[in-house]
Amino acid sequence: MIENDPDSPRDLLAAPPRVINIGLEVFAVDLAGQDVKVAHVRWSPPAGGNSQLVRLLEKLQRI
Amino acid sequence: MLAGDPVLVDVIPASEAIPDLADRIILHAGPPIGWERMCGPMRGAVMGIAVFEGWAKDLDDAASKAASGSFAFHPNHHFGAVGPMTGMTTESQPLIVVENTTFGNRAYCAINEGLGKVMRFGGNDAEVLNRLRWIRETLGPILGRAIRESGGIPLKPLIARGLTMGDEMHQRNVACSSLLLRQLAPLLARTSKDAGGLVACLDFIGRNDQFFLNIAMAMGKALTDPARDIKASSVVTAMCRNGTDFGIRVSGTGDRWFTAPVEMPAGIYFPGFSEKDANPDMGDSAIVESIGLGAFAMAAAPAVVGYIGAGRASEAAAFTRSMAEITVGPNPTWAIPAMDFAGVPSGIDIRLVVETGLAPIINTGIAHRQPGVGQVGAGIVKAPLKCFQDALVAFAGTMGVE
Numbered sequence: 112m113i114e115n116d117p118d119s120p121r122d123l124l125a126a127p128p129r130v131i132n133i134g135l136e137v138f139a140v141d142l143a144g145q146d147v148k149v150a151h152v153r154w155s156p157p158a159g160g161n162s163q164l165v166r167l168l169e170k171l172q173r174i
Numbered sequence: 175m176l177a178g179d180p181v182l183v184d185v186i187p188a189s190e191a192i193p194d195l196a197d198r199i200i201l202h203a204g205p206p207i208g209w210e211r212m213c214g215p216m217r218g219a220v221m222g223i224a225v226f227e228g229w230a231k232d233l234d235d236a237a238s239k240a241a242s243g244s245f246a247f248h249p250n251h252h253f254g255a256v257g258p259m260t261g262m263t264t265e266s267q268p269l270i271v272v273e274n275t276t277f278g279n280r281a282y283c284a285i286n287e288g289l290g291k292v293m294r295f296g297g298n299d300a301e302v303l304n305r306l307r308w309i310r311e312t313l314g315p316i317l318g319r320a321i322r323e324s325g326g327i328p329l330k331p332l333i334a335r336g337l338t339m340g341d342e343m344h345q346r347n348v349a350c351s352s353l354l355l356r357q358l359a360p361l362l363a364r365t366s367k368d369a370g371g372l373v374a375c376l377d378f379i380g381r382n383d384q385f386f387l388n389i390a391m392a393m394g395k396a397l398t399d400p401a402r403d404i405k406a407s408s409v410v411t412a413m414c415r416n417g418t419d420f421g422i423r424v425s426g427t428g429d430r431w432f433t434a435p436v437e438m439p440a441g442i443y444f445p446g447f448s449e450k451d452a453n454p455d456m457g458d459s460a461i462v463e464s465i466g467l468g469a470f471a472m473a474a475a476p477a478v479v480g481y482i483g484a485g486r487a488s489e490a491a492a493f494t495r496s497m498a499e500i501t502v503g504p505n506p507t508w509a510i511p512a513m514d515f516a517g518v519p520s521g522i523d524i525r526l527v528v529e530t531g532l533a534p535i536i537n538t539g540i541a542h543r544q545p546g547v548g549q550v551g552a553g554i555v556k557a558p559l560k561c562f563q564d565a566l567v568a569f570a571g572t573m574g575v576e
Binding site for chain 1: 408567
């Protein structure tokens with residue numbers, strides 16, 4: 112392990128959290144409200160998780 | 175859609191533009207709807223236009239006749255036309271004519287009435303009807319002569335320039351209205367037969383920042399119509415609302431409508447009004463979003479973001495980037511300077527809408543829910559995802575996919 116390496120597990124735990132939040136935005140909002148630096152990535156399951164629509168999209172993609 | 179070349183070619187009476195538009199036929203915005211399901215401002219506009227056309231002696235008589243089936247209601251889209259908000263189109267109104275010279279088709283829209291109490295927002299008092307009469311008897315013929323004298327005004331370059339001057343062609347048309355008036359003014363002066371009428375026309379157009387909206391809408395219809403009925407195409411060819419339902423058409427499923435309850439706009443209200451006064455969204459004007467303008471081109475028009483209450487001006491580009499995720503690609507002819515001249519995101523693909531769950535966003539005006547009041551604000555509204563989900567199932571069926 113390299114001393115003062117910002118990516119080392121020890122420093123990762125000791126340093127303030129750096130957060131990437133994926134999906135539910137409320138988690139990012141809560142963290143930001145506590146002055147935690149957070150990057151939010153908007154993501155949801157394809158077709159909102161509707162299995163019938165997902166199946167149609169997959170089949171159409173193969174045509 | 176990108177290959178089309180729209181040209182403003184004329185203003186002519188609706189009966190001439192659309193020969194099938196017979197006596198007592200009323201075209202309205204949005205997907206099909208009857209009197210019994212129409213919202214307040216749509217009913218207000220129907221009552222007003224019936225008096226305007228001489229089909230009823232007053233508003234009460236018009237309402238009674240409408241309820242008893244004296245008028246035939248059809249969507250503008252079924253007649254090659256579009257109309258903002260309530261979208262009334264009847265036989266004696268003058269219509270803007272835009273020709274798509276690449277494909278030879280034409281599309282139509284009534285002339286914008288200006289702001290305030292107007293029929294497109296459900297207004298129907300004497301002031302509204304007198305303005306419509308003046309448009310029919312003075313402005314329409316004068317405009318028609320001037321445009322014919324021009325030999326046709328190409329719209330693609332006009333829109334391109336408007337985008338560099340802060341227009342998105344839905345809730346902000348100040349640049350394109352001004353650019354058009356600059357071209358029209360000498361033509362109007364050359365062809366006008368009476369000085370008083372000319373002054374009134376120049377004054378009316380010059381005071382109306384939204385004058386170009388109806389031309390942009392006819393252009394949108396002229397560009398999307400040739401894209402109808404293309405097998406295996408999942409691109410949206412029309413989005414519109416009638417104040418009760420939101421409707422879309424998709425190329426590969428022909429002229430079938432996919433509808434869902436229309437949503438309420440979120441926005442800013444004029445002094446004295448609030449969301450309690452608002453009607454659900456209305457109009458064929460979402461045709462401009464269907465061709466990559468309006469909310470899809472929000473990055474070109476940061477000033478409009480504040481007007482419609484959509485956040486900070488610095489967030490305008492986020493709307494355009496988001497809509498790029500549900501469109502086939504950029505239109506290089508219409509570039510946005512603030513996005514390093516990226517083209518506006520064009521061609522809404524229902525497969526991308528359903529997959530991402532990102533609903534098309536539309537910039538819109540907000541009408542009062544009661545007939546006869548008019549506009550009370552402006553905002554944005556999302557298209558209901560159900561339209562796109564139902565369309566996807568039907569589209570898959572046309573492809574033999576179940």
